[in-house]
Amino acid sequence: MNRDNQDRWLSESSTSNFIRWKGSCASRRRPVGDPAPGTGVPSIPRTDGTAPQSARVWNYWLGGRDHYPADRLAGDRFIGLYPKIVDVARHSRAFLARAVRYLAGEAGIRQFIDIGTGLPATDNTHEVAQRAAPDARIVYVDNDPLVLAHARALLTGTREGATDYVDADLRDPGRILAEAARTLDLDRPVGLLVLNTLGHVRDDDEARSIVGHLLDGLPAGSHLAVADGTDVLTGEAFRTAVDMWNQASDTPYHLRTPDVIAGFFTGLRLLDPGVVPVSRWRAEPDPSGEPDEVDEFCAVGRKTS
Numbered sequence: 001m002n003r004d005n006q007d008r009w010l011s012e013s014s015t016s017n018f019i020r021w022k023g024s025c026a027s028r029r030r031p032v033g034d035p036a037p038g039t040g041v042p043s044i045p046r047t048d049g050t051a052p053q054s055a056r057v058w059n060y061w062l063g064g065r066d067h068y069p070a071d072r073l074a075g076d077r078f079i080g081l082y083p084k085i086v087d088v089a090r091h092s093r094a095f096l097a098r099a100v101r102y103l104a105g106e107a108g109i110r111q112f113i114d115i116g117t118g119l120p121a122t123d124n125t126h127e128v129a130q131r132a133a134p135d136a137r138i139v140y141v142d143n144d145p146l147v148l149a150h151a152r153a154l155l156t157g158t159r160e161g162a163t164d165y166v167d168a169d170l171r172d173p174g175r176i177l178a179e180a181a182r183t184l185d186l187d188r189p190v191g192l193l194v195l196n197t198l199g200h201v202r203d204d205d206e207a208r209s210i211v212g213h214l215l216d217g218l219p220a221g222s223h224l225a226v227a228d229g230t231d232v233l234t235g236e237a238f239r240t241a242v243d244m245w246n247q248a249s250d251t252p253y254h255l256r257t258p259d260v261i262a263g264f265f266t267g268l269r270l271l272d273p274g275v276v277p278v279s280r281w282r283a284e285p286d287p288s289g290e291p292d293e294v295d296e297f298c299a300v301g302r303k304t305s
């Protein structure tokens, strides 16, 4: 994108402007990409820095540094419609840390597959796991080229442990398992993390089938952790913001209900406290009281046979 177009894109600063901009795309030169054939909706290139992408916007909400102007713009417009998204992202990341700490500690898990890795942030899975168990081995999986480019920052860790990165689509669980087997012993229990990523698969049955396929390749004693945005606490505002995101990005996201999230754990033993807002999963005691509930639910379950 040239500087003029970028400035014009950036100057569209309010949500209503954004929606108007969407409506007027067809009639003036578009700031990003060409319209997708027959839709009038931007077709957004993946890596040229002009299209908002899930991993980068998430990184922006988490207070990270790996994002482009288009991500900040989309992130800010999302916040304009749904300010709680920042709490959702931060509570979700704290859930990741608590869940991995539990798995590597109390549950004795030494191998992890983290699908939908995202960009490096505080408390990446290998850091949390290897703090508890220095010999923990972690395989990160993502399909975003920018995440791949940053993977070297993730491919560090303890001398006793290991980290690896697999460039693969969540929808290809057979390949994920085959590639993970380079680094992990899939005859031993694995902690499978799919956080804020199943929402990128629109169809519930397909998402369930992906999770089932992955779990079928892992032995008893393995654990599944899932977290995803829901639409039961804040409803319309979250849905509106997600709809806006879905029109602008080529990584659309779909809110689910806690019941559908619970369905991913069918056949597993659900650990306490069950399917709850991420902020409430084994939250650290806080003298000021329980954390607010946020509209993203999570759970951890154990494969027993």
Ligand SMILES: C[S@@+](CC[C@H](N)C(=O)[O-])C[C@H]1O[C@@H](n2cnc3c(N)ncnc32)[C@H](O)[C@@H]1O
Binding pocket: 054, 055, 058, 092, 093, 096, 115, 116, 117, 118, 119, 141, 142, 143, 144, 147, 168, 169, 170, 171, 194, 195, 196, 197, 200, 251
């Ligand atoms: C919102 S970020 C979540 C990052 C991290 N799991 C967390 O919870 O902090 C979603 C991640 O899923 C990845 N992703 C989206 N669709 C995917 C797919 N079909 N296959 C693999 N990764 C995908 C994105 O590239 C992004 O890194």
